[in-house]
Amino acid sequence: MKRRRSAPPKKLKGLQKLGIILFLLIAIIYATVFLGHRLFFKPPYSAKPTIPIIENTQFKLGAAAKKQPQNTKEYLTILAKQVKLYNQNLEQFWPDNPLKNYELLAQDISNKKASLISTKGQIKSLSKKEFKSYDVSSLPFDGQWAFFDSKDRKGAYVSIMPQNIDNFYYFQKYEHLGTYDQFLSYNHELFHKVTQERWAETSFTDNNREERLEDKATRRQKMLLQQQLKLAISEENHREKHIKNALATYQDYRESSPKDYKEALLYDRLEGTAYYYELLSSLFASYPEQVTTHEEALNALKLLMADDNPAYRMTGLISEGYSTNAFAGILLDLLALEKEQDPNQWKMIIEKQGDTTPLLLLEKEFSNEKLPIPSELPSEKDYEDWVEENRALSPNATTTENIFTMLYHFLY
Known part of the structure; x- marks a missing residue:
């Protein structure tokens, strides 16, 4: 007679089932993440530039x-x-x-x-x-x-x-x-x-990195300020006029939005100077056949800032600190060279004086000048179009696309 095999213990059967279930769950998770990232929730991609030379x-x-x-x-x-x-x-x-x-x-x-x-x-x-x-x-x-x-x-x-x-x-x-x-x-x-x-310590305070995008009127003021500063950089023959227009806008902003102005100062100082440094040093690092001197770098920046280039538009209290004060730093360089002065002078002042920014130093350069009446603000539609033109250069992935990208790189 053949000996009958005893049935596996119930506990062992339960463990086998649990193992199979876990295996299937893991396989489903891996497959879902793989297919979701590769087929259904791919982040925006372009193999060709959409910005011309x-x-x-x-x-x-x-x-x-x-x-x-x-x-x-x-x-x-x-x-x-x-x-x-x-x-x-x-x-x-x-x-x-x-x-x-x-x-x-x-x-x-x-x-x-x-x-x-x-x-x-x-x-x-x-x-x-x-x-x-x-x-x-x-x-x-x-x-x-x-x-x-x-x-x-x-x-x-x-x-x-x-x-x-x-x-x-x-x-x-x-x-x-x-x-x-x-x-x-x-x-x-x-x-x-x-x-x-x-650098010297500053009394400027952090605002917990709030962009204040809901304050559309103020954001439109800073949009106008960026446009005027870029015109001052790119249009050499009308530089003083554009700087005065920009400073009039800046003073109007300070008076009409004192809370926003105060909370922006720290980012104007820290991010504005870092972005200035980024712009200048990147040109030397990436275009060695074209940029080998400070003057050539400034000329390249004049070209990049022309026609309100969409690539150099920022909105939000913190983000605007990058652009407005980097642009002010570029203008301080240009003004110093026009006067045959040292363009490093303002940088040494920034380091030693904790409570100043490039834009405040630019304002000081024209403290004895009469400024024009502030220009009319762009409309809400102009502002929205202005922002959208910038976003179109680098479309953002959706939250779902970001999650699937994160999970894909974590698992694979």
């Missing part, structure tokens, strides 16, 4: 003017060149520039491979153990930034998302760089972390 007889600027990398290896070569050129020209960006010998640690978040780029543009692939020694947090998101100071090395960490390297929607609005934009997390953020740390 910005050019004149002296310059050809923007992403459309450059041959773009197609993968991480090609991008690292370009990034290394940008780092090298940037470090070769440090003294042209800020007086007594403290950002010497800061390297760049770049990591491809799709495969976790990391590379260290020296200030001379040399690329060194790092092992997992070597990367871990830098003690930086690595998350599956594009645009991650961290400061590192490890043993005898210091610098910035940035994350690279390969599918954004050739996605023009992602980076084309940064026309002063013209490539995938992780270099901007190097020059801009290190300026905050290192250079601004030596």
